[in-house]
Amino acid sequence: xxxxxxxxxxxxxxxxxxxxxxxxxxxxxxxxxxxxxxxxxxxxxxxxxxxxxxxxxxxxxxxxxxxxxxxxxxxxxxxxxxxxxxxxxxxxxxxxxxxxxxxxxxxxxxxxxxxxxxxxxxxxxxxxxxxxxxxxxxxxxxxxxxxxxxxxxxxxxxxxxxxxxxxxxxxxxxxxxxxxxxxxxxxxxxxxxxxxxxxxxxxxxxxxxxxxxxxxxxxxxxxxxxxxxxxxxxxxxxxxxxxxxxxxxxxxxxxxxxxxxxxxxxxxxxxxxxxxxxxxxxxxxxxxxxxxxxxxxxxxxxxxx
Amino acid sequence: xxxxxxxxxxxxxxxxxxxxxxxxxxxxxxxxxxxxxxxxxxxxxxxxxxxxxxxxxxxxxxxxxxxxxxxxxxxxxxxxxxxxxxxxxxxxxxxxxxxxxxxxxxxxxxxxxxxxxxxxxxxxxxxxxxxxxxxxxxxxxxxxxxxxxxxxxxxxxxxxxxxxxxxxxxxxxxxxxxxxxxxxxxxxxxxxxxxxxxxxxxxxxxxxxxxxxxxxxxxxxxxxxxxxxxxxxxxxxxxxxxxxxxxxxxxxxxxxxxxxxxxxxxxxxxxxxxxxxxxxxxxxxxxxxxxxxxxxxxxxxxxxxxxxxxxxxxxxxxxxxxxxxxxxxxxxxxxxxxxxxxxxxxxxx
Numbered sequence: 001x002x003x004x005x006x007x008x009x010x011x012x013x014x015x016x017x018x019x020x021x022x023x024x025x026x027x028x029x030x031x032x033x034x035x036x037x038x039x040x041x042x043x044x045x046x047x048x049x050x051x052x053x054x055x056x057x058x059x060x061x062x063x064x065x066x067x068x069x070x071x072x073x074x075x076x077x078x079x080x081x082x083x084x085x086x087x088x089x090x091x092x093x094x095x096x097x098x099x100x101x102x103x104x105x106x107x108x109x110x111x112x113x114x115x116x117x118x119x120x121x122x123x124x125x126x127x128x129x130x131x132x133x134x135x136x137x138x139x140x141x142x143x144x145x146x147x148x149x150x151x152x153x154x155x156x157x158x159x160x161x162x163x164x165x166x167x168x169x170x171x172x173x174x175x176x177x178x179x180x181x182x183x184x185x186x187x188x189x190x191x192x193x194x195x196x197x198x199x200x201x202x203x204x205x206x207x208x209x210x211x212x213x214x215x216x217x218x219x220x221x222x223x224x225x226x227x228x229x230x231x232x233x234x235x236x237x238x239x240x241x242x243x244x245x246x247x248x249x250x251x252x253x254x255x256x257x258x259x260x261x262x263x264x265x266x267x268x269x270x271x272x273x274x275x276x277x278x279x280x281x282x283x284x285x286x287x288x289x290x291x292x293x294x295x296x297x298x299x300x301x302x303x304x305x
Numbered sequence: 306x307x308x309x310x311x312x313x314x315x316x317x318x319x320x321x322x323x324x325x326x327x328x329x330x331x332x333x334x335x336x337x338x339x340x341x342x343x344x345x346x347x348x349x350x351x352x353x354x355x356x357x358x359x360x361x362x363x364x365x366x367x368x369x370x371x372x373x374x375x376x377x378x379x380x381x382x383x384x385x386x387x388x389x390x391x392x393x394x395x396x397x398x399x400x401x402x403x404x405x406x407x408x409x410x411x412x413x414x415x416x417x418x419x420x421x422x423x424x425x426x427x428x429x430x431x432x433x434x435x436x437x438x439x440x441x442x443x444x445x446x447x448x449x450x451x452x453x454x455x456x457x458x459x460x461x462x463x464x465x466x467x468x469x470x471x472x473x474x475x476x477x478x479x480x481x482x483x484x485x486x487x488x489x490x491x492x493x494x495x496x497x498x499x500x501x502x503x504x505x506x507x508x509x510x511x512x513x514x515x516x517x518x519x520x521x522x523x524x525x526x527x528x529x530x531x532x533x534x535x536x537x538x539x540x541x542x543x544x545x546x547x548x549x550x551x552x553x554x555x556x557x558x559x560x561x562x563x564x565x566x567x568x569x570x571x572x573x574x575x576x577x578x579x580x581x582x583x584x585x586x587x588x589x590x591x592x593x594x595x596x597x598x599x600x601x602x603x604x605x606x607x608x609x610x611x612x613x614x615x616x617x618x619x620x621x622x623x624x625x626x627x628x629x630x631x632x633x634x635x636x637x638x639x640x641x642x643x644x645x646x647x648x649x650x651x652x653x654x
């Protein structure tokens with residue numbers, strides 16, 4: 001299993017792939033090297049999700065997107081194996097490996113499609129609020145800034161301070177942006193035209209799991225009648241139906257360091273993601289098309305058929 | 306393809322030139338045109354099916370250019386394209402052109418089936434023609450299918466509010482009356498075009514108790530109203546409505562008084578497009594509709610703004626009454642996937 005950890009590390013760091021696609025690449029490697037396939041794959045998947053490894057320290061992301069990527073790929077593998085002839089195992093293995101590689105390369109295509117659709121929601125002079133760091137959102141904002149005159153408000157996004165990462169990217173592309181503290185969101189919401197977020201996972205009822213604080217921003221946006229758009233590729237769709245915040249898996253809680261200089265406390269245990277229910281979400285931009293939250297369950301059924 | 310393009314443009318311009326015949330008339334004529342196109346199109350070899358699809362897509366692109374605000378006309382194009390794709394799928398005809406690549410995960414996971422090379426094109430054309438004829442019939446009879454449901458939604462001693470003129474709503478109310486319901490209708494006059502006046506006359510001729518009210522009285526009278534029933538020009542994919550200007554205020558008033566809003570619209574008006582604000586699918590009418598020719602000094606300082614349409618967000622609508630029954634907003638994605646193909650949502654790709 002150490003080999004699995006090493007492969008994942010390599011995919012994340014050297015190739016710079018996003019977690020879901022890196023997980024698929026790792027599983028593909030496992031297929032390539034395997035002798036007994038399914039058992040090894042299941043073990044590898046459990047390892048990827050549960051053991052602490054480079055992913056946690058990578059960007060403070062939870063293994064949710066790894067879970068969704070693995071689930072989807074494993075479902076596809078099961079289907080191929082059940083339909084294929086057992087005698088030609090080597091052929092099936094080769095086919096699965098090539099499909100795995102092709103699938104893990106679909107990110108730029110999906111990103112392109114999502115950007116094309118999301119661009120339609122922009123207009124000149126708009127103010128967009130973003131929360132958390134999402135490569136999809138960054139791509140969309142950079143593309144939109146080429147065509148329209150937009151301003152981006154970026155939340156600091158504690159405890160991992162991803163807002164600074166987002167600001168770096170926007171600064172490099174010379175997009176006009178402003179960094180705000182997390183608690184200032186309600187204060188500035190009336191001047192915002194739309195809220196745009198990425199997703200760590202999209203759940204069955206159309207809700208979205210994203211960096212902690214997104215639920216609050218969703219509630220504020222709803223109160224001010226501002227649209228909330230979620231941008232995610234369909235590999236993030238996960239077959240989970242959480243009914244409340246407490247229904248999210250154990251690994252969504254983690255310890256973070258407190259603000260330096262505190263005398264008694266050193267670390268706090270906090271959820272790092274929260275669930276934004278579908279009533280607060282206006283539209284989802286995915287590579288499958290523009291979807292309303294009520295359409296997600298249907299798409300999930302199609303993907304897992 | 307040039308003579309075809311010319312042919313299409315001529316037809317579309319004739320649609321544009323006609324007097325403001327409503328959505329229904331334009332859709333009916335477009336459907337007939339596409340039916341005649343399918344009858345005459347050359348279908349003898351494998352390449353011809355993708356050709357047919359790209360020709361009809363071209364017609365769709367031209368109609369978005371020449372009639373940009375007639376969303377329902379392009380819907381008909383999409384319905385026909387969906388019919389052709391479904392038929393081709395059933396017969397395992399290869400529809401991919403050289404430029405097509407897999408761009409979505411569902412496309413990736415779908416197995417590539419074996420495509421047949423020998424196809425009975427005469428049979429293929431016949432089935433497509435039959436389906437398009439069904440579509441034509443559906444458009445022609447949509448008002449009847451909708452008004453047949455009237456007695457389940459309107460009951461005696463109710464006060465219904467409607468706004469402006471809509472022939473679908475008119476049929477709907479008349480059908481409820483002939484089913485024996487005794488109700489009263491308030492009609493908002495819908496300035497500046499005052500289409501409510503015609504609606505009032507038509508309702509009165511069917512012996513329905515009608516009251517004509519000004520637009521400003523709508524909020525004041527809303528507390529007495531049991532239901533609001535309105536028609537729409539187009540129904541967008543998220544459940545939003547694209548209607549004549551003025552109905553947004555009516556729906557907001559209804560929300561404030563907790564009055565349900567029912568929208569009657571034929572399925573051909575359901576479009577896979579998403580509007581993001583009031584201006585996405587809007588135009589402005591001539592200032593002449595609200596003001597006489599002003600004095601020359603006044604022109605510098607006065608701005609005349611007459612938007613033609615309103616976008617009503619889906620949260621304000623309670624139920625959509627379509628030819629296939631009453632549907633909720635959360636069900637629309639299902640209707641979309643049944644009647645349109647994903648590849649046709651954006652005709653330019």
